[in-house]
Amino acid sequence: MNKNIVAAAAAGIAALAGLSIDDTPNDAGLSEYQGRCAHALAHFITQIPAIEQGRYSVTFGETFRSQSVAMAYAKQGIGIANSLHTKRLAVDLNLFDRGRFVESSEGHKPLADLWLQIGPHFGIKPAAGYYFNDGNHYSCQWQGVK
Numbered sequence: 001m002n003k004n005i006v007a008a009a010a011a012g013i014a015a016l017a018g019l020s021i022d023d024t025p026n027d028a029g030l031s032e033y034q035g036r037c038a039h040a041l042a043h044f045i046t047q048i049p050a051i052e053q054g055r056y057s058v059t060f061g062e063t064f065r066s067q068s069v070a071m072a073y074a075k076q077g078i079g080i081a082n083s084l085h086t087k088r089l090a091v092d093l094n095l096f097d098r099g100r101f102v103e104s105s106e107g108h109k110p111l112a113d114l115w116l117q118i119g120p121h122f123g124i125k126p127a128a129g130y131y132f133n134d135g136n137h138y139s140c141q142w143q144g145v146k
Contacts, residue, residue: 105135
């Protein structure tokens with residue numbers, strides 16, 4: 001994978017924490033935590049190609065989700081109203097194993113384990129959807145939400 005592309009993607013994720021969006025709640029300490037989360041996610045994503053000598057690659061799925069979309073997803077039973085995506089504390093990653101899209105949560109286990117290992121070094125509490133049947137979800141826990 002081209003290192004410049006990886007660096008640009010990592011910078012883009014880190015920039016998410018600095019955005020000012022009206023939908024983002026102004027919880028005490030959230031902004032600083034968003035920054036740590038963004039840096040942890042950026043580092044995590046740069047480590048993925050190294051797993052098993054480049055076997056895995058990722059593209060971005062859903063990152064930010066507006067509160068109105070979160071509410072609609074909750075009504076449909078495909079998400080929760082207080083989604084961490086609305087706070088810029090979660091990303092969904094599309095995982096590819098040797099170029100083939102991984103549809104199952106089970107296929108995300110190697111990445112989930114890596115995320116759980118990396119996150120605490122950035123002062124965040126990581127959560128991996130693999131452990132709650134939402135395989136492609138990677139987040140920084142906030143106020144009891146994964």
